[in-house]
Amino acid sequence: MIFCALLAGCDKNPTVIDDSPSAPAPVATAPLPEMLSGYHFQSADTQALQDDQFANPGxxxxxxxxxxxxxxxxxxxxxxxxxxxxxxxxxxxxxxxxxxxxxxxxxxxxxxxxxxxxxxxxxxxxxxxxxxxxxxxxxxxxxxQSNGLPIEVAIDGPAAPAFAAGQAYFYTRRGQLNLACNHCHEDNVGRMLRGDKLSQGQAGGYPAYRLEWQSIGSLHRRLRFCNVGVRAEPFAFGATQYIELELYLKWRAQGLPVETPAVRR
Ligand code: HEC
Ligand code: HEC
CATH class of the missing domain: 1.10.760.10 (Cytochrome c-like domain)
Structure with missing residues (x-):
């Protein structure tokens, strides 16, 4: 499947996505070779707003x-x-x-x-x-109160089933566009999508102030947008599926600093 309808400049350099189900990443190490917070993908103005304690609307x-x-x-x-x-x-x-x-x-x-x-x-x-x-x-x-401290969640013992469910969710295609999280946040990082530069989808900045919302919003609000973006039915705020996904995302973000309240476009 070619994922051109969504991505800017894609006709010049099409991204072909393999239609076979993506294999879950191995559990022992974080799946991305280089970890980058969403901050990295924001404009200099938005970064400055996040950095300035007095100007940060969050x-x-x-x-x-x-x-x-x-x-x-x-x-x-x-x-x-x-x-x-x-x-x-x-x-x-x-x-x-x-x-x-x-x-x-x-x-x-x-x-x-x-x-x-x-x-x-x-x-x-x-x-x-x-x-x-x-x-x-x-x-x-x-x-x-955790700002700047490294994210580190437990995924063993009684948290293991939730982690496994969250990881499976991340790599499962959904919606009319039939895309999984990794298709945007691993395979197309850095490319433009409807005015946003696609980040790795790291979760360390939430609740985050989003300029487009004119408000701070929870991670689940962001996840609902990502679901709607592929025309899938979003879950309710606080749904078990989102909590499981959140656990997977925090594990995936391990070592990145908490940056609440982040500022995003
Ligand atoms: C069609 C592409 C697309 C898909 C598929 C998608 N997202 Fe996103 N996502 C975006 C865009 C666009 C943004 C805003 C810009 C950015 O940070 O990438 C975003 C932002 C995010 C952020 C916030 C990052 C930050 O630093 O503020 C997280 C977390 C996230 N997505 C997680 C997910 C998860 C989990 C899934 C799977 C359920 C998913 N996304 C599926 C497009 C997508
Ligand atoms: C009467 C005492 C009491 C009050 C009041 C209280 N908590 Fe707690 N809180 C606890 C106890 C006991 C725990 C650990 C066991 C549990 O989860 O019940 C806890 C755990 C927590 C934790 C997790 C700590 C950790 O290390 O994992 C957070 C966060 C927290 N509370 C926030 C709040 C907030 C915010 C409020 C006010 C809305 C609040 N608490 C009010 C007793 C209280």
């Missing part, structure tokens, strides 16, 4: 998250800070290890899921709606 959510961190719920239970103290020390590095297996839930959760677990279990409050400003703010705030 910092508005981080600031809001800091407020929420110290606000006690109306249930009489402690604020996040009441149990976890100072986020700058107690949450440093924490986001770099998510998604991870949560014993009391007996399942793999991402950071948003962990925060909602604390809301329900430890604050007797209702879970925050996925993609609500408050959940984005708290996940951006907790994520920010």
């Amino acid at each position: 910092m508005l959510w981080v600031d809001r998250g800091e407020e929420l961190w110290t606000t006690a719920p109306q249930t009489g239970k402690p604020a996040c800070a009441g149990c976890h103290n100072d986020a700058a020390t107690d949450m440093a590095g924490v986001a770099a290890h998510f998604p991870k297996y949560n014993k009391s839930l007996d399942t793999v959760v991402n950071l948003e899921g962990q925060i909602n677990h604390c809301r329900v279990e430890h604050q007797q409050s209702s879970p925050l709606v996925y993609e609500s400003d408050d959940l984005l703010a708290l996940s951006a705030y907790v994520g920010y």
